[in-house]
Amino acid sequence: MSHARRKLIVDTDPGIDDAFALAIAAQTMREEIEIVGVTTMFGNVRRDEATRNAKLMTQLTSIPGDERGFKVPVVDGSRVPIGMLAHGDREGRGAHDADDSQVFVADFVHADDGFGGARARVETEAFEKEKAYAYEAGKEAADFIAETCARYPGEVTVLALASLTNVALAFRRYPECLHTMGELVVLGGAFSVNGNVNPAAEANILGDPNAADEVFRTFERTYVVGLDVTTRVQLHSSDLARLARPFHSDGNGDLNDGKKCSDRVRLFLHDAAQFYKEYHLNAAGLDGIYMHDPTALLLAVPSIRNRVFTLHEGAVRVVTEGISRGQTILDVRRKWHVPNEWTSAPKCRVALDVDVDAALVELRSRLGCAPEDER
């Protein structure tokens, strides 16, 4: 490999496409990345469900007999957006145990269990509590993120697949994290297209617009990919059908070759995706599913990034009030007659275009649902 492996923290709210991303990262990217932790967030489901699902994915994607003894901490994050924190709780010390009954979750996209109703099938079979381990007692996602970045300065990429609450709280609690975090890769926003919650707002950003704006205004090494790109990267029905066909007729379905997801994981992803597929058919008339989170994962891997995406540098601000709350606005021009709200914000690198075929080659081959994977 010409590129060094990156340490990766996946901050996530699983979620069906989160599950795809975690599976691809854990099982097929060992040459490119090392997952050093999974932190959880409200979003597709409430935080407690997200943690349960994240733990399940770390189980399901660890390979028995793996000499590395694959084991990754799963660390609880915030239950609520920054705007719902108690007055005066600037560092979000109450975020972990906050009342989340008023938080909007996307159960109509991911089902009550966040996994399209497929969780029970694998949890009974594979959920082994002792193999998931939590971080140090009393520490939460924001602490874990900051402490891990401090341990490996410049080496850790945080892949934020949900709202940016945990990341913003890490920066609030540990300002030095602005320097020690290597890169932040954000799945969120809609720059030249409508949002997916309403014409203005994309779901991850609308989940916590204050956190997002705070992060975009302060952190320098941010990559962003939003709906402009992620809705173009689609697995089709035929891809999903291939996921259900095992590679290993000898029944040894848990072994993979380090380049493709295992049969057991592929079958789970297939099952989870059925509910998600129905949503896409009803909402967008699409015979397939958007690969939002896996596309963001591709952006997090330097050896893939430049082959797949066209990046634009510019300041991003997030609207925090009014009818367009949650909207992301990228300054593509940066030369203005008078200073404006974007002037002092650092430049992000925003993926505004994607080589769809190149992205799908990466994803289909790793999932084992490319046509050449047919047996």
Add this chain to the structure above:
Amino acid sequence: MSHARRKLIVDTDPGIDDAFALAIAAQTMREEIEIVGVTTMFGNVRRDEATRNAKLMTQLTSIPGDERGFKVPVVDGSRVPIGMLAHGDREGRGAHDADDSQVFVADFVHADDGFGGARARVETEAFEKEKAYAYEAGKEAADFIAETCARYPGEVTVLALASLTNVALAFRRYPECLHTMGELVVLGGAFSVNGNVNPAAEANILGDPNAADEVFRTFERTYVVGLDVTTRVQLHSSDLARLARPFHSDGNGDLNDGKKCSDRVRLFLHDAAQFYKEYHLNAAGLDGIYMHDPTALLLAVPSIRNRVFTLHEGAVRVVTEGISRGQTILDVRRKWHVPNEWTSAPKCRVALDVDVDAALVELRSRLGCAPEDER
């Protein structure tokens, strides 16, 4: 002509590209449209300057000896946006005489006189006060618009080349105008691109976001063209140079053939455009000028509209507060899981794409600056 002539009110803040639009409309579109009035607005310049410039354009573009005795009322509009009206002045009765010292005008684009410093040259020569006449005493643009629409129900198109204050006040004062106005064609907004004042906002809409949102939320037959399209329709330096070359070597430069602007007008447009050209070079590195207002004029002419533009139907809302104040957001999807702020707004027809060559054929041939016009 297969299309009936439309009656046109031009609501305008001249402004250099406004001058181009007025000249093209008055001198080259007599088969397609009849200008029944010009109403004025703050914007590129203060309202009083805009009125002076609009009167000058009606003089300059009228053709001596024209058997129609071309004569068009020029009617003062609002000096301030709706948000600057006195509390309780819902119908904007004070708008005509309001203090406009705090209104932002684009003199850095159009110069102090709004005509790139070229006004004095033609005003001394051609400005004949008696030929411009104002509307009935005490009546303003909003009254004129509503009363003219009432006189010719369904036949009048209002071409709004500035902020939508006058139009919004017409609807407030005369709700029946929502039914009698034929079409409204709006130059304004930025839908999938940055604004031109800041990353969020385009100048006409930012000039009065409240008025714009009010109009988009209530009037059903609105056409909109914004920066997505108008920055792509550019006259080049070479086009401008051609404007200064007279057609009529016999010195009878005031006569035109009804298809092209007269020499006198072309020379004025050439002179006015020099300042505007400098702005484009400095601000955008462009060796030419954007044809914002003339492009909107093309959208107002049904026989041209469908050949030149790709229209999308959808609700438009305008942000009236926060960092993105003045932003226009078009719902291109209209199918959402829960109702939103766009749900009950009527559909506009928004020009999201343009056949640049077709637009330039219309404009260059009418201005007499196409290569085939070289003598």
